[in-house]
Amino acid sequence: MCTGAILDAERLVVQKILLIEDDAKLATLMCEYLGHYGFDVSTASRGDTAVDSVRKNSPDLVVLDVMLPGLNGVDVCKGIRTFSTVPVLILTARGESHDQVLGLDIGADDYVVKPADPPVLLARIRALLRRAGESAQTGAPTECDPLRYGRLAIYVQDRKVIWRDQTIDLTSTELNLLLILASAPGVVLSRDAILQKLRGIGFDGIDRSTDVGISKLRRKFDDSAGEPRRIKTVWGRGYLFAPSEWED
Structure with a gap:
């Protein structure tokens, strides 16, 4: 179990x-x-x-x-x-x-x-x-099964991430942030929603930790800072994990 x-x-x-x-x-x-x-x-x-x-x-x-x-x-x-x-x-x-x-x-x-x-x-x-x-759990991922999107696999229980057949070194905060995004594919998550799940607090309009964390994840997954495809910025709303952009 x-x-x-x-x-x-x-x-x-x-x-x-x-x-x-x-x-x-x-x-x-x-x-x-x-x-x-x-x-x-x-x-x-x-x-x-x-x-x-x-x-x-x-x-x-x-x-x-x-x-x-x-x-x-x-x-x-x-x-x-x-x-x-x-x-x-x-x-x-x-x-x-x-x-x-x-x-x-x-x-x-x-x-x-x-x-x-x-x-x-x-x-x-x-x-x-x-x-x-x-x-609705029939066929749904469990804690033992990884979240998979193309060449990305996130092993929740083992707290391990595989990208392009390589283990990616992430801090605990970076991994938690990636899990939050990847568990809501195609959904725009506001900074407030992300911070509530990450740290149990809301966005105060000043805290930039979410933006910094997103930038670090983009660098580790070869996502362009100027035109990100995998973790997109939806201006005025938040961030979106694009499930179809992890194939290459």
Whole structure:
């Protein structure tokens, strides 16, 4: 049995949440709260556009209000279930037992009544994501298996990196940074999200340690400082690990 990985999968992967909520103030507060805990949160405010938003965003979890303009949350959930098994958490002021039963019967995975205590909501979200991850593990990499992208292999448990058949000497911080990036391929990670995962603190607008670390990784993996391909800079947003650029 493999144990002992310093950065577990739940911390490494930036998980995407789609919040379907028409109360703009509440949506903003929830985005800020969940973003503080490392989630990538996008929003939709209308029921008649929500199903398309799920198709386009491919979230890891949907938080769904029931009372929405255009189409109610019950019908939105039914629409989602025609093509996706994404976890759906219904968040609504309607707390009667028959409403909860209806929500679960039409395919929701959990039901939280407003006003929700933020730590409780966070715990429910994490539990749903954890269960979804456990049920989707068939064929997924484990701590014993390396993360592989072309000629790059990252052995999490052994804390070893192979690039072009050679072992790459990385500091502990550099390896942790590479793991954070490689565990979210194709996802733009902000400095704040990276620092939260790397050191448990947010970006204060001054700390340049992430930029320095990225520069060091680029040098070690022959990634151009002027036009990086493997670890890209997305101006104004953060950094992106490009999974298709590690073949050569």
